Amino acid sequence: MKIYLKVWRQQHKDSKGMLVEYSLNEVDPEMSFLEMLDMLNLKLAKKGERPIEFDHDCREGICGQCGVMINGIAHGPLKNTTTCQLHMRSFKNGDTIYIEPFKAKAFPIIRDLKVDRSAFDAIIAAGGYVSVNTGQAPEANSIMVTHDEAESAFDSAACIGCGACVATCKNASAALFTSAKISHLAKLPQGQKESEQRTLKMVDRMEDLDFGHCTNTEACEVECPQEISVLNIARMNYEYNKAKL
Amino acid sequence: MAKTIKANIPAGELNQKWENYKAQAKLVSPNNRKKLEVIVVGTGLAGASAAASLAEMGYNVKSFCFQDSPRRAHSVAAQGGVNAMKNYQNDGDSIHRMFIDTLKGGDFRSREANTYRLAECSASLIDQAVAQGVPFGREYSGYLKNRSFGGVQVSRTFYARGQTGQQLLLGAYQALMRQTEIGKIKLYSRHEMLDLVLIDGKAKGIITRHLDTGKIERHGAHLVVLATGGFGKIYYLSTLAMGCNASAIWRAHKKGAYMANPSWTQIHPTSLPQSGPYQSKLTLMSESLRNDGRIWVPKTKNDQRSPNQIPENERDYYLERKYPSFGNLAPRDIASRSAKEQIDAGKGVGPLQNAVYLDFAHAIAEYGKNVIEQRYGNLFKMYQKITGINAYQEPMKISPSAHFSMGGLWVDYDLMTSIPGLFAIGESNFSDHGANRLGANSLLQACVDGYYIAPYTIQNYLADEINTPKTNVNHPAFEKAELNARLQLEQFVNCKGDKTAEEFHKELGKILYDKCGLSRSEVGLKQAIETIQELRGEFKKNLLVPGDVDDINSELEKAGRVYDYMELAELMCQDALSREESCGAHFREEYQTKDGEALRNDDNYAYTSAWEWTGNPSKPILNKEELIFEFVKPTQRSYK
Ligand SMILES: Cc1cc2nc3c(=O)[nH]c(=O)nc-3n(C[C@H](O)[C@H](O)[C@H](O)COP(=O)(O)OP(=O)(O)OC[C@H]3O[C@@H](n4cnc5c(N)ncnc54)[C@H](O)[C@@H]3O)c2cc1C
Ligand code: SF4
Numbered sequence: 001m002k003i004y005l006k007v008w009r010q011q012h013k014d015s016k017g018m019l020v021e022y023s024l025n026e027v028d029p030e031m032s033f034l035e036m037l038d039m040l041n042l043k044l045a046k047k048g049e050r051p052i053e054f055d056h057d058c059r060e061g062i063c064g065q066c067g068v069m070i071n072g073i074a075h076g077p078l079k080n081t082t083t084c085q086l087h088m089r090s091f092k093n094g095d096t097i098y099i100e101p102f103k104a105k106a107f108p109i110i111r112d113l114k115v116d117r118s119a120f121d122a123i124i125a126a127g128g129y130v131s132v133n134t135g136q137a138p139e140a141n142s143i144m145v146t147h148d149e150a151e152s153a154f155d156s157a158a159c160i161g162c163g164a165c166v167a168t169c170k171n172a173s174a175a176l177f178t179s180a181k182i183s184h185l186a187k188l189p190q191g192q193k194e195s196e197q198r199t200l201k202m203v204d205r206m207e208d209l210d211f212g213h214c215t216n217t218e219a220c221e222v223e224c225p226q227e228i229s230v231l232n233i234a235r236m237n238y239e240y241n242k243a244k245l
Numbered sequence: 246m247a248k249t250i251k252a253n254i255p256a257g258e259l260n261q262k263w264e265n266y267k268a269q270a271k272l273v274s275p276n277n278r279k280k281l282e283v284i285v286v287g288t289g290l291a292g293a294s295a296a297a298s299l300a301e302m303g304y305n306v307k308s309f310c311f312q313d314s315p316r317r318a319h320s321v322a323a324q325g326g327v328n329a330m331k332n333y334q335n336d337g338d339s340i341h342r343m344f345i346d347t348l349k350g351g352d353f354r355s356r357e358a359n360t361y362r363l364a365e366c367s368a369s370l371i372d373q374a375v376a377q378g379v380p381f382g383r384e385y386s387g388y389l390k391n392r393s394f395g396g397v398q399v400s401r402t403f404y405a406r407g408q409t410g411q412q413l414l415l416g417a418y419q420a421l422m423r424q425t426e427i428g429k430i431k432l433y434s435r436h437e438m439l440d441l442v443l444i445d446g447k448a449k450g451i452i453t454r455h456l457d458t459g460k461i462e463r464h465g466a467h468l469v470v471l472a473t474g475g476f477g478k479i480y481y482l483s484t485l486a487m488g489c490n491a492s493a494i495w496r497a498h499k500k501g502a503y504m505a506n507p508s509w510t511q512i513h514p515t516s517l518p519q520s521g522p523y524q525s526k527l528t529l530m531s532e533s534l535r536n537d538g539r540i541w542v543p544k545t546k547n548d549q550r551s552p553n554q555i556p557e558n559e560r561d562y563y564l565e566r567k568y569p570s571f572g573n574l575a576p577r578d579i580a581s582r583s584a585k586e587q588i589d590a591g592k593g594v595g596p597l598q599n600a601v602y603l604d605f606a607h608a609i610a611e612y613g614k615n616v617i618e619q620r621y622g623n624l625f626k627m628y629q630k631i632t633g634i635n636a637y638q639e640p641m642k643i644s645p646s647a648h649f650s651m652g653g654l655w656v657d658y659d660l661m662t663s664i665p666g667l668f669a670i671g672e673s674n675f676s677d678h679g680a681n682r683l684g685a686n687s688l689l690q691a692c693v694d695g696y697y698i699a700p701y702t703i704q705n706y707l708a709d710e711i712n713t714p715k716t717n718v719n720h721p722a723f724e725k726a727e728l729n730a731r732l733q734l735e736q737f738v739n740c741k742g743d744k745t746a747e748e749f750h751k752e753l754g755k756i757l758y759d760k761c762g763l764s765r766s767e768v769g770l771k772q773a774i775e776t777i778q779e780l781r782g783e784f785k786k787n788l789l790v791p792g793d794v795d796d797i798n799s800e801l802e803k804a805g806r807v808y809d810y811m812e813l814a815e816l817m818c819q820d821a822l823s824r825e826e827s828c829g830a831h832f833r834e835e836y837q838t839k840d841g842e843a844l845r846n847d848d849n850y851a852y853t854s855a856w857e858w859t860g861n862p863s864k865p866i867l868n869k870e871e872l873i874f875e876f877v878k879p880t881q882r883s884y885k
Contacts, residue, residue, distance in 0.1 A: 042745060051791060051792075055313065061627075141389055154412075
């Protein structure tokens with residue numbers, strides 16, 4: 001099929017970027033979206049032009065490294081799918097596709113479609129863990145976790161840290177990401193003891209970074225590839241208020 | 246001159262070796278620990294767990310990875326589960342049984358003492374992960390659940406839905422970030438190691454390239470730990486992430502670290518087949534599907550009918566036919582090789598005739614669609630997303646693909662390579678599991694190396710380094726290594742040929758699949774070596790890398806990785822050629838039984854090959870580490 005592309009090109013963090021037009025004639029509907037970009041990049045390289053820089057690694061929808069805005073939607077038109085798992089059969093012959101990086105103040109552009117998401121690491125570093133050293137953990141079955149508790153914690157723990165929630169939020173808030181980790185650990189007995197300090201530190205860190213405030217528009221849940229629920233945000237607010245009391 | 250090399254295995258009974266080692270290992274007092282620096286390259290399960298553990302002990306750790314965040318290391322992709330001896334199911338599991346299963350699964354090509362230690366340490370890993378908040382599967386009562394995995398008769402696999410690797414890695418990553426916040430770990434994401442630096446024969450630092458700026462940097466330490474994962478991506482199409490590479494271990498090899506069993510790659514039977522020439526990777530479908538899916542091909546060659554139109558009596562359920570007692574659950578190597586046989590015989594299915602069917606029609610008829618949906622619903626969804634096909638209505642198409650590196654840097658019992666001060670852990674070392682490790686043991690190995698073994702053995706090494714001052718990165722060795730790294734990058738960019746690194750990589754991968762994949766022959770391997778040499782020559786003259794050295798440039802990153810693959814590929818073929826036996830997944834066509842099964846030769850090949858770099862990639866030296874079976878007598882495997 002034939003596809004027209006308008007791709008965001010930007011040399012460096014501080015340079016001015018713009019949309020550049022390309023077209024591809026031989027796109028196979030079975031290709032993944034990133035393989036389509038590979039095809040374009042091969043063409044550019046052969047012409048002596050700089051290929052488009054974009055982030056990706058596992059191409060299995062689990063590492064969280066890929067992610068661009070496709071026609072204005074984080075990770076593209078398919079619901080709950082990462083960019084690497086989107087295939088060209090989701091588009092039609094002759095379509096024009098806009099490809100832009102995830103945009104948020106806290107995620108500065110590195111080049112083209114690559115952005116710096118290390119702010120997420122900083123949020124985790126503030127308290128997104130159970131403080132336990134290696135080697136002296138108690139026997140695993142001495143910490144009882146019911147099936148439902150484990151499943152519910154897993155639902156929150158499944159976040160892949162891609163940043164689609166931030167990119168899609170009109171405030172560029174990191175509430176969904178942060179709340180998912182707070183909930184994951186608060187839902188388990190081994191994480192509960194530290195919940196207060198953890199919540200305060202992580203929320204404060206999130207606010208110190210360049211993320212916006214959550215105004216409950218719930219756009220994040222809609223675009224999240226892992227279907228992380230906004231109920232996590234409610235839980236975070238509850239944990240935060242409890243800790244402040 | 247070839248040498249016989251020793252693994253420094255402690256004396257004593259099998260079950261006391263590790264205890265004795267730990268009791269005698271040297272210690273470093275806490276106020277000396279803060280004077281010592283450690284570099285850990287890699288933030289997968291092995292690297293993150295080692296970095297966090299060493300930092301908790303008080304060492305200063307520098308942690309490197311090429312991804313934008315340590316949480317994205319390839320361990321995140323592991324699906325099935327992790328083995329550990331807990332005997333929670335009261336089904337007769339024990340450390341000894343796990344040790345025997347692993348040794349057998351490895352077709353007696355791994356070290357007794359290391360394999361035993363792996364089983365011994367496994368229980369603590371589950372304790373650690375649970376304490377960190379890993380949400381493993383649980384019974385309604387609150388106790389941990391287990392499932393069984395291929396090749397064993399007990400249930401010892403722990404899992405967190407189909408995302409066990411992700412959850413284990415997040416646990417280790419969180420521990421790493423905790424130490425980063427405290428300042429005991431300095432994190433260098435988006436940094437690629439380009440070279441290892443030795444001073445007076447000891448590993449003292451690395452040269453890296455900052456992938457966001459192109460800046461080449463020097464980093465010094467008292468020792469270096471490589472935890473850089475597997476190199477199965479050398480086959481181009483594989484289940485591994487796009488960035489997985491051999492560069493760190495290969496460059497260490499060129500500085501003197503031996504490379505062990507490089508030709509031993511695990512080929513996974515249930516990945517999705519290649520669908521076209523543009524394809525960049527193959528996706529793994531969990532092996533658990535083989536519990537209910539039946540594998541078959543049409544009996545006649547080139548059968549163009551859709552699968553549902555082919556009647557029962559014109560289908561060949563070849564695994565059930567050939568291996569009646571294990572059937573569709575035959576071990577990975579056997580299932581993979583049998584699929585290849587069918588495909589090579591012209592019975593492959595799908596547009597490229599490169600797949601076999603995995604059929605759920607019988608299971609759906611027997612248990613109902615609901616039950617199958619409950620068991621595998623997410624996998625069916627994933628299959629539909631990628632292929633556009635509804636597998637409830639027609640069989641899935643699956644194909645074997647490169648998955649796990651059993652070879653890697655040679656290490657002794659301390660996990661130290663042949664370079665003093667250079668340790669290799671996780672998939673980057675030659676795994677303890679030998680020729681054909683069992684599923685769910687590799688996550689275990691990565692974690693156990695990082696959480697429990699390296700912290701002791703590294704401390705044992707560091708005890709002699711407490712009076713060594715900080716490494717000076719202005720030392721001529723650093724200068725030289727940096728200069729060489731820069732010259733190589735400039736050469737790539739200035740070559741200005743017309744073939745990209747990716748195009749070279751695809752060609753190389755095809756040679757390896759055909760000649761050094763599931764089955765190998767002397768003739769094929771010799772041809773492969775010649776073709777690889779030619780391709781390497783062409784790479785030097787005709788490489789195309791757009792852009793600059795001192796800037797962000799992913800084409801340049803690929804060029805370096807493919808350059809290393811070109812050299813490693815030849816060593817893989819040499820290694821396969823030198824081993825005149827079939828062993829586990831490694832089938833030399835000349836060495837088979839009457840009915841086509843692998844024929845091992847314990848008299849001549851019960852050794853680990855440990856290759857030494859000579860400066861000429863075509864003339865490596867083969868050193869051998871004899872495998873001595875003191876406690877278990879090797880037996881033939883049979884899955885009939
Ligand atoms: C799809 C898939 C499914 C799997 N499922 C299972 C399973 O169910 N059970 C099981 O036991 N095993 C499974 N495995 C195998 C298992 O996941 C791996 O063996 C294990 O995770 C390897 O861990 P590691 O820490 O050694 O390396 P990795 O997790 O691969 O980490 C490598 C690290 O090294 C870094 N690195 C590499 N090169 C450089 C360089 N030059 N410079 C800087 N950094 C570098 C990377 O950035 C990364 O941080 C699976 C593997 C795959 C591919
Ligand atoms: S919450 Fe969802 S969208 Fe946001 S980073 Fe996590 S997985 Fe991605």
